[in-house]
Amino acid sequence: MLELFTYDFMQRSLLAAALVGALCSTIGVFVVLRGLAFVGAGTAHAAFAGVALGFLMGWPPLLMALLFGLGTVWITGWVEEKGRMKLDVSIGILYTATMALAILFIGLMKTYNAEVYGYLFGSVLAVTSEELRTIAGLSIVVIGSIVLFSKELYFIAFDQEMAEASGVPARRIFFLLLTLVALTVVVSLKTVGAILVFAMILIPASTAYQLTHSLSTLTWYSILIGVSCSVGGVLLSSIWDIPSGPAIVLLATLVFFVAVLLSPKRQRQSLAMN
Amino acid sequence: MAGHSPPIIHFDHATFGFPGVVALEDISLEIQSGEFVGVIGPNGSGKTTLCRAVLGLMAPLKGHLRIFDCACDELRCHHRAKIGYLPQKGVVDRNFPVTVLETVMMGRYGALGLFTRPSGKDRKIALDALAHVGMEGHRDNALGRLSGGQQQRVFIARALAQQPQVLLLDEPTTGLDITTQHNVVELVQHLHKELGLTVLLITHDINMIRSRVDRLVLLKTRLYAAGPPADVLKPEILSQVYGKDLVITERDTITVEDYHHHH
Numbered sequence: 001m002l003e004l005f006t007y008d009f010m011q012r013s014l015l016a017a018a019l020v021g022a023l024c025s026t027i028g029v030f031v032v033l034r035g036l037a038f039v040g041a042g043t044a045h046a047a048f049a050g051v052a053l054g055f056l057m058g059w060p061p062l063l064m065a066l067l068f069g070l071g072t073v074w075i076t077g078w079v080e081e082k083g084r085m086k087l088d089v090s091i092g093i094l095y096t097a098t099m100a101l102a103i104l105f106i107g108l109m110k111t112y113n114a115e116v117y118g119y120l121f122g123s124v125l126a127v128t129s130e131e132l133r134t135i136a137g138l139s140i141v142v143i144g145s146i147v148l149f150s151k152e153l154y155f156i157a158f159d160q161e162m163a164e165a166s167g168v169p170a171r172r173i174f175f176l177l178l179t180l181v182a183l184t185v186v187v188s189l190k191t192v193g194a195i196l197v198f199a200m201i202l203i204p205a206s207t208a209y210q211l212t213h214s215l216s217t218l219t220w221y222s223i224l225i226g227v228s229c230s231v232g233g234v235l236l237s238s239i240w241d242i243p244s245g246p247a248i249v250l251l252a253t254l255v256f257f258v259a260v261l262l263s264p265k266r267q268r269q270s271l272a273m274n
Numbered sequence: 275m276a277g278h279s280p281p282i283i284h285f286d287h288a289t290f291g292f293p294g295v296v297a298l299e300d301i302s303l304e305i306q307s308g309e310f311v312g313v314i315g316p317n318g319s320g321k322t323t324l325c326r327a328v329l330g331l332m333a334p335l336k337g338h339l340r341i342f343d344c345a346c347d348e349l350r351c352h353h354r355a356k357i358g359y360l361p362q363k364g365v366v367d368r369n370f371p372v373t374v375l376e377t378v379m380m381g382r383y384g385a386l387g388l389f390t391r392p393s394g395k396d397r398k399i400a401l402d403a404l405a406h407v408g409m410e411g412h413r414d415n416a417l418g419r420l421s422g423g424q425q426q427r428v429f430i431a432r433a434l435a436q437q438p439q440v441l442l443l444d445e446p447t448t449g450l451d452i453t454t455q456h457n458v459v460e461l462v463q464h465l466h467k468e469l470g471l472t473v474l475l476i477t478h479d480i481n482m483i484r485s486r487v488d489r490l491v492l493l494k495t496r497l498y499a500a501g502p503p504a505d506v507l508k509p510e511i512l513s514q515v516y517g518k519d520l521v522i523t524e525r526d527t528i529t530v531e532d533y534h535h536h537h
Contacts (some may be wrong), residue, residue: 087448107306148389151386154376158377159361164455165330166381167436168382168384169388213416214372215371
């Protein structure tokens with residue numbers, strides 16, 4: 001098994017998986033706590049529509065993914081802020097509309113393009129050095145922003161109106177969070193794919209949620225779980241020759257259920273019921 | 275009460291609401307620094323709108339509202355940080371994974387501004403705020419595991435951690451048992467005296483606050499009365515606002531009798 005680590009492609013894959021795992025699990029803390037889970041899913045599908053358009057028109061797919069992702073989160077945030085409709089309704093509409101666009105763009109392609117499907121299901125073992133550099137660069141931007149604005153992000157996740165009332169520029173921070181979600185999705189497209197990136201944002205933070213009552217501990221647990229499951233999933237996929245995206249996500253799901261079973265919160269609730 | 279100093283909050287014929295819906299109309303009211311003011315009125319009378327306006331979250335449709343001598347919709351972050359706010363129970367998720375100290379530390383974030391990380395000094399301010407509300411022994415406990423009264427104390431400590439000039443409390447006793455209600459209002463009264471805070475307390479419970487406040491403000495979309503409790507709590511004024519006959523009994527508590535039943 002150790003010889004796996006000597007291959008260049010394996011080293012790139014593990015590094016990409018670790019970066020994406022860290023990134024998704026960090027932003028996931030704020031997504032879960034602020035109740036933006038569905039936004040993550042909607043953004044991922046919107047970004048895939050961008051990728052499909054990119055391939056159709058010969059434009060850079062990741063740039064198009066970024067534009068579609070940002071467009072979706074900003075429209076969603078604007079609609080919520082104006083109180084026009086509930087967030088899950090507006091994202092639901094955009095989610096399905098962008099997915100319809102993706103199917104349309106793929107349908108308009110004259111030939112079958114396997115690379116497009118790579119972005120849908122992820123192929124971390126095929127990550128190139130150039131893609132790894134892009135992932136690393138965007139990861140630094142996203143994680144750096146989270147570190148810089150962590151106290152404000154925690155506060156708006158807890159209570160946005162309270163944050164605004166006490167002098168935090170809450171609306172701008174909310175849009176920053178939405179932007180970071182879109183960037184995270186785009187960074188993760190190549191590794192885990194548009195369908196599974198949502199799981200990587202949601203599962204590590206939800207798992208950590210089972211284990212602690214402290215915000216800072218929750219964040220560290222989430223990162224630890226995200227990185228371990230990503231790296232573990234890539235190794236499992238190589239050893240058992242199974243697709244990497246599902247391996248990562250199913251491992252994370254397994255860890256989630258174990259955490260639910262062992263959760264101190266759950267045990268306290270059963271004690272209280274007895 | 276500083277009678278001639280400029281008011282800390284000044285409503286000048288201010289109307290609030292949304293296009294087509296007036297929540298508060300033509301309010302003129304001055305609140306001086308160091309006052310303890312109770313805001314009462316029936317459901318839908320605009321109490322929470324008043325609260326949002328003072329927080330700078332709503333600008334008047336007509337008229338003016340000045341807070342710290344600044345137009346309310348132009349409040350800068352450092353102005354907002356000077357108003358410690360306790361939202362209505364149920365507005366925040368009480369099971370949010372956060373410890374008591376982490377919750378109180380959030381009170382420092384607005385005052386610190388962007389790009390500044392909380393220091394040991396901020397932690398000390400948060401711990402002092404917890405001591406003020408008698409919750410210093412719970413700092414590492416989960417917020418969600420505290421009782422309703424203890425949670426209210428933690429949220430008051432969060433407001434105090436802002437080192438505010440004004441404490442704004444939106445129905446702080448709702449959902450608490452009677453003893454806890456008294457304890458929370460007593461705590462607010464104590465903080466008002468000890469820290470010299472201007473307190474604006476919005477409540478349904480007239481009996482609970484009437485003996486503690488300097489002034490009562492009675493709202494029902496319009497400002498019906500403002501003044502010392504004895505001047506505001508007159509049966510003719512109360513029945514106008516509540517649509518019921520409110521009777522002040524011998525024990526000096528207010529009871530409501532159904533208007534139709536009475537007649």
